């Protein structure tokens with residue numbers, strides 16, 4: 352029988368892939384604090400602070416703002432299971448890996464999915480959004496604001512306007528935008544936005560922030576069918592986190608401490624300063640790449656500041672570059688997915704990892720690996 356011979360000692364890697372991103376030391380420290388019970392008043396106080404901090408990051412006054420115990424995909428599935436009823440038409444803006452995942456989840460929950468396809472790396476114009484929604488008349492519209500598979504940013508204002516004119520609810524994937532660039536839930540009109548802790552928030556993976564508009568909440572309260580997922584049923588979760596504090600599941604307390612600390616760090620830095628930091632470091636990285644002749648997949652003005660997708664230079668093997676970065680610098684970056692496999696790198700400059708020093712470190716290591 353094998354036994355655990357010694358204490359765990361995890362290696363230190365420089366996480367510049369699409370996530371998880373480097374964790375702030377203060378967040379690690381917060382996770383060491385003693386856990387309390389999941390019905391302890393201290394826990395609910397921590398949760399209230401988190402809800403307040405998330406409202407700021409999401410750019411919303413939505414009272415219904417909270418976290419799901421699970422990773423970003425749990426946030427996605429929570430949005431889908433609660434707001435897509437069997438038979439409901441769901442219009443998906445399909446331009447990357449995560450809009451495909453949304454499609455798959457919506458289908459599994461019985462949605463009648465229609466898709467507007469665009470090549471990966473592109474975004475939708477206002478006219479395309481209006482035409483697609485007007486012609487399909489969906490009950491739910493879903494799009495990915497920050498597409499981690501391509502590095503493209505779709506703020507979503509026109510999509511939401513057209514959806515509301517058609518009487519549809521809008522689900523937006525904000526996993527790679529929250530805490531690093533504008534999400535602007537209220538300004539854009541997003542009804543349900545979800546995210547994950549392991550990207551620009553600078554926490555480990557494990558929680559999925561979610562926010563729902565009063566319109567979405569009204570719809571949910573009027574919903575006649577029961578959500579097939581018990582674990583992700585927002586009505587049950589409300590009973591736990593809100594006034595009744597009725598036991599639903601054992602919340603991962605240490606992850607709540609982590610998120611609490613990360614939101615405290617964001618408050619100290621100032622959200623707009625944090626966006627400006629992400630933008631400046633992204634732009635410095637893109638400029639440095641241009642100097643060595645490396646271009647970007649996504650057109651200027653539509654790029655994420657958190658996740659960069661430079662082309663793999665001609666004659667360079669992306670797998671060899673990634674292996675070299677890991678072997679010589681302990682740097683993790685990722686390759687392209689699906690149609691972008693072998694064509695682009697996916698390099699994160701997010702959260703605690705977004706700094707001028709890291710940009711220089713990455714540029715130096717890449718330059719060396721390209722030779």
Ligand code: PLP
Nearest residue numbers: 422423424449497499524526547
């Ligand atoms: N949506 C987007 C845009 C993502 O980038 C990811 C993860 O990378 C997810 C959803 C799923 O999140 P997780 O892997 O935390 O379940």
